[in-house]
Structures are given as structure tokens and as C-alpha cells.
Amino acid sequence: MKENNLNFFVDSILNYFKQTTGEEAVVGIPYLKEEEAVVLDFTGIIGISGKQKGSIYLTASHEMLEELGTIILADIDYGQEELKDLVGEIANTIAGNVRDVYGSSFLISVPAVVVGRPHDIRFPEELPVFVIPIKWRKYQAFLVVCLEDK
């Protein structure tokens, strides 16, 4: 994936936070992932197929999701299951919204969710993996993108 295509994901992230919370998130400078693990407490993973292949994941802390939950799930009781679902739904929405640019041949899977901090989430070695840092209120999350070069 070409680096300037990351802008589509940046826009999707900003749009998500603005629409759901009414507040701006801040996106940091994307960088190439190296050996370090980029995984927080909850991770929502979306597989991409069709014209482009790869995957993306959104990883966030328990505290961030709890705080997002107070807004998105206002007046609704929620616990661990809802927070798991929330991270998957955020990843799903960010990926699905990018279809506005990539088109309907950008096929997204249902989310898979990982709870806890595994050693790392691996991608094919031959593909570049980009990390997009996200800051909302005092919390940090990451969108990690690995797509074929198109």
C-alpha cells in the first residue's frame, strides 16, 4: 500500500470519533511498524480481500473503551462483552467507511476480537505495516494497516 493512501484511513478515524463523540481525535504521524508489538487491551481485527488484500486492526486500552462506552452506550448497561464488541465495531466502521474511496471491491470481514495483550499480531513479512497513532481525550489507540501495494 502506498503511504499516501493512509490518508483515507486517517479521515475515517477522525470521522468516527467526531460523529460518535462530538469531539475531535488527534491522529499522529503514521510510521512503519518494526519489531515492537503494537497491541493494547482490546484489539479488533478486520480481514481485507477483493481487489486489495491484507488486514487492519484497531487496538485500544480498557480505559479508553470504557470512556467511549459512556458516550456511545449512554443509558445502556455495559460490561466486558460490550467493550469487546465495541472495539470490533470501531474497526469494522473505520474499514467499511474507507470503501467510500476504495469502492465496493474492498471487501471487509466480520471483526475478530483479541482480549488481552498477546506478544504481537503478525502480518506477512513481505508487506509494509503502517501504524497510525490516535489520541482521544487522554487516551491512545492505534490503527495498524497492512495492505498489498496497489
Added chain:
Amino acid sequence: MNQKMRILIVDDSLIIRKILQKKLTDYYNAEIVGLAGNGRVALEMFDKTNPDYVTLDITMPAMDGLEVLQEMLKRKPSVNVIIVTALADKDTALQAIEMGAKCYVAKPLTREKLQMAMDQFIKQEMN
């Protein structure tokens, strides 16, 4: 509008099902007749509950939402289906409307988007 809107909610996301259930019940005098997390269960519930309205996601396990849409309209052509999906491309929106969905709401789901979708049905009911 005196009669309750009988609505089946279909989405693989637990929180979307909960949000829709809460908002539709609180603001739109809805009776939620079922909550389904995939297309196969959705069709079983559809047959059992005979809803007048369905909120329907597209990307789901077991059965794609557009297949479910097609099947529901075959079984009950008068059902009002509101697509609620993360897929924000115009081609999919057009495809869903041409297949017979009454409305297409792109996530993230907000109160304003839900209101715009539901207002058209309320106006319809009043006429």
C-alpha cells in the same frame, strides 16, 4: 401514530443491537419483536415474528445482509427494511435500494442519522 412499529433488529454487533433497541423503543414507540446476530437467525425470527420493519446490517457471519434482504422481500414484499451498515460506498447503497431497501444508513450510527431514517416512516404512517 397509535400502533407500535414492530421492528426486527439484525446486526452482528451486540452494541448496535442494544443501541437500536434502546433508541427505537424510547423515541419511536417501537415494539422490538426480535434481535438477531446473523442472517440465518434473522430469517427464522422474521418468519416467527412477522415484523413491519427490519434494521439490517450487511457484513455478518453466516449470511450476507443483501442475501437476507432479498429473502425477506420475497417472503413479505411490504416489509420496510432499513440498512444500517459500515459499508459507506455508493455502489452498495444503490444496490440495496434497487433491491428494495427503503433506507440506507452508513455507520457510525448517530441519533441524527437514525432520526432522518425513521422520520420518513413516521410521515408515511401518518398519511
